[in-house]
Amino acid sequence: MKLRQLSTAAADFSNEFERLRHWSAETDAAIEGRVAEILADVRKRGDAAVLDYTARFDRVNADGVGALEIGQAELQAALASITPEQRDALQAAAKRVRAYHERQLQACGLSWSYRDEDGNLLGQKVTPVDRVGLYVPGGKAAYPSSVLMNAIPAHVAGVQEIIMVVPTPDGVRNPLVLAAAAVAGVHRVFTIGGAQAVAALAYGTATIPRVDKITGPGNAYVASAKKHVFGQVGIDMIAGPSEILVIADGTTPPDWVAMDLFSQAEHDELAQSILLSPDAAYLEAVHASMEKLLPSLPREAVIRASLEGRGALILTRSMEEACEISNAIAPEHLEISAAEPQRWEPLLRHAGAIFMGAYTSESLGDYCAGPNHVLPTSSTARFSSPLGVYDFQKRSSLIExxxxxxxxxxxxxxxxxxxxxxxxxxxxxxxxxx
Incomplete structure (x- = not known):
């Protein structure tokens, strides 16, 4: 594997480091143009345009958009159809995600007021968004975990109606995604996707109600569409490729760290996995583990392309310097794989989520730890936060x-x-x- 290996002591480290970090968030002009056409068409023709694009892109024909809606009975049937092990896992993950976001609500989502010395009342009223749209990927990737991570905090925030859209190419419906919708309490589900689904949620059609905010991941067309409709509705974020940065002191088994790096690289070829350590022998040990373990994984080709294109093993002068570099990167996922993670956590200012200790694999946060897995990417953790209860609320100032x-x-x-x-x-x- 031709994996980039850098050292902070090298004279050209700064230039190499900048090349490593570079990723253009600019959307392809052709995609932008096509998305603009689709949005305008859905806004003009509503359901008819949604049906046309669903037939064209997903190869699903229907007499009306109402036929593309999945009712609660089918969601419950999907929940009953999956294996007991899958059902128990979904429900256990949902319980933990709900518990975390209920604590978040207590910490930041409450109204308050006070009166000053002149008897003026000043305060803040927190109210939920009325209706949100949740985009869930379909086709090549299906993410029931994203259903939980988007729908549950919306429920905890008090959102009255959650509308989910999910593409079903060739009409194939993923029972685990539908089961997750049942567990998370999604109110309505439509089997549509792409820019046309974003447009339908943003503008509303005769069948699909207009929402106030759209959250959830998607491909370049979905990301572009969300950017275009922002202002008509709120959005969570424009997400870039997935990222993981591991700071290691050399005490964690190399196989564990190697697999953690693979866990993000397997998302797609543009994902980024970086390991920082002051221990040169440990970096070599992890590299050897990567060579050993990679052939055993089904997505070997994707992982290899990601690591060779954007991955790196970086030798630092110290753990303190590793923390400084991490702050410059502001990664989506940050693991402190060290014997004393609490020693280093105070030095870390910018990250979507911080995973502390050898036993805390990033994948646990993706599925069931409790905190949200929708995180800022592409260094936006410098100024933005994970998805949470606060994203489904708004604040009104109170003045009397x-x-x-x-x-x-x-x-x-x-x-x-x-x-x-x-x-x-x-x-x-x-x-x-x-």
Whole structure:
């Protein structure tokens, strides 16, 4: 395997490091143009356009969009049809995800108010979004875990209606995805996908209700469509390729770390897996493990392309320097594979999720640990956060000014409004002065 191996002590490390990090988030112009056409068509023709594109792209023909809706009875039937082991796993994961997001609600999702010395009431009212749209990939990839991670925090936040869209190429429906929708309490499910599904959710059709926010992963067409409709509706994020960065002190079995690096590389060829360590012998041991284990994996070709294209083993001068480099990368998934992870965690400022200790594989966070697996990519962890309850809520400021308060605040507002040349603003405040 031609895996990039770097050292922070090398004279050209900075240049090599920048080349490693580079990934263009620019969408192909042809995709942008096609997506714009699809969005405009769905906005104009509604259900008819959705049916046309579903027939063209997914090879599913239906008399109406209503025929593409999956009812609650079928969701429950899918839940009953999967193996007991799968059902137990879904329900256990859902329980943990719900418990985590209920704690999150208590921490950040509450309304509050207070009165100041003049009797003015000031505060914040938190209310849920009324209706959200959840995009779930279909076709090559099917992710029941994404159903749980998007729908459950929306439920905890108090969203009244969750609409799920999922493409079903050639009409093939994934029972595990439908079972996850049943467990997560999704209200309505439509078997449509692509940019046309995003358009239907954003603009509404005769059959599909318009939502207030769209969340969930998708391909380049879906990402482009979400970007286009932002403003008409809210979106969670524009996601780039998956990423994992491991900081290792050399105490974790090399096979474990090698497989953790594979776990993200297997998503697609553009995924990125990086290992940082001050122990050169350990880096070599992990590299040997990768060579040994890779041929045993079904997605060997994808993993190899990802690692050779964007992966790296980086020798650092110290664990402290490894933490500095991690902050520069701001990875989606960050593992501290060390004997004392709590020693290094305070040095880490930017990451979507931080996995601490040798036993904490990133894959546990993907499925069942509890925290959300929808995370910021492409260094956006510098300024954004994992999907959570707060993404399905909005805040309204509360202001109630007393008669006494209007005297003090009115004078301040009058001076500032006159300074801005907004006399009506000033007069509105002045009229309430005694």
């Amino acid at each position: 000014v007393s008669e006494k308060g209007a005297q003090e605040l009115g004078r301040i507002a009058s001076v500032l409004a006159h300074g801005e040349g907004l006399q009506a603003h000033a007069r509105a405040a002045e009229l309430r002065l005694k």
